[in-house]
Amino acid sequence: MRKNRLLSLTLLVSMLLSASYAYAADATPYISLDAFGWGTCSDVNGTPYNLDGGQRAENPKSIVLTASGGDDYQAIINAIKANDIIYLDGSKGDFIVSKQMDIRGLSNKSIIGINGARLCTKWYVTPELKQQLIDANLDRYSTSSGTGGTLSNGASVNEQRELKTRQ
Secondary structure, eight states: HHHHHHHHHHHHHHHHHHHHHHHHHHGGGGGGGGOOOOEEEEEEEEOEEOOOOTSSSSSSOOOEEOOSSSOOOHHHHHHHOOOOOEEEEEOOOEEEEEOOOTTTOSSSEEEEETOOOOOOOOOOHHHHHHHHHTTTGGSSSSTTEEEOOOOOOOOOSOOOHHHHOOO
């Protein structure tokens, strides 16, 4: 009985190790900066076209960008214009963009986020908006978790101040 348990445990561990090795081997092409991906879409008239992950270029160019801590707008635009495959590596933080990125006229590009990459924009509360919030007495409502409720659209929020702001 004890030998059967030991044999079963050994087999289970070997299967898990094999599966983990196979997963790592399968994931290798996705982190080697090679073009990957494929899909099919159609335009509004139903005419099909292919998506290919940047592989239509004879020698696809790729680049890895990391966030600068400042405005990454121009770096991202330059990377998209000059490369077929753009990896946004979020390991050093969020990518901040100061305005809408116009990428019209470009095709066969892949933008891939890795390591939790996020494109974010900063926005500021103007003095006028701040005064409106003060006039609405929002500072008297709690920001503690669990004090919120359900919005009129059915969504739930955790804080009372968020509930009153969004209502």
